[in-house]
Amino acid sequence: MTGELTAALSAEYAAIFAYGPIGVHLTGAEQSAARAAEAAHRTLRDALVLALTGSGLPPAAAAYRLPEPVVDRAAALRVAISVEEKTAAVWRAALSATVDTQRRQALEALTGCAVRATRWRRFAKIDPITVAFPGKAPA
């Protein structure tokens, strides 16, 4: 179980890092959504740090590789979608390794990532804005 949650913590660190440059290139409702998303990932990170204390926490890196340079609004939206999809995949994997309260937390995290990815696709005017199996790699 610890391995999946450790992977989730690393993904949350990376998501928090990514929303810094993403937010810089957005305005209005999109910037508000970026702030809310970053806050959600910080909450998930904090919960994981508590859950994993004593199990060998992975440290946050100074920087994370983004899927592409965030140079404008369009790139910011693409990276935001990618961040949420990748983080959803990690939480989906955690479902099979958890029970009870930790499974509920993993499911809430997966659902949050999936809903945020949907909102980012709407902002980016990607059609359709939903996917059949959030967190699952495309076939």
Add this chain to the structure above:
Amino acid sequence: MLAFGAALTVGAAGGCGLLDRTPDEPPPPDPLLPLADDAVRLAALHRSAAAELPERAAALTAIAEAHDAHAKELSRIMATPAPSPAASGSVAASTPTAEERIESLRVAEKAAYEAAVQACLRTPNHRAALVGSIAAARATHLEALK
């Protein structure tokens, strides 16, 4: 009724508990069967709405296709035939507005999402990723129906 009566007779004669299953009794339904039935029903509801709301047809059809995919995957892991396509629902007394139609879909999706969450929390580990992904998908449908 007949099956239960037969089980009662055999169980009593053999000295077994009243609720013991006989060899001929079918196994209990898979706990995920209601989830698959929901998926089939929701697919039909969204297809019906897509036919009546052309301005939202693309999004509603995408959601219907997601429910189709959920039903297919659930059927595969349950090793049972896919549930039959559902009727698209009863005929309303009056034609609902587009807003009412979307709101009724949201109500149906929300109930199905909550059922999927409970199923995910109860299901064995090897099924949890699929069932959780279906729950998350239903949550995104609520977002898409805004």
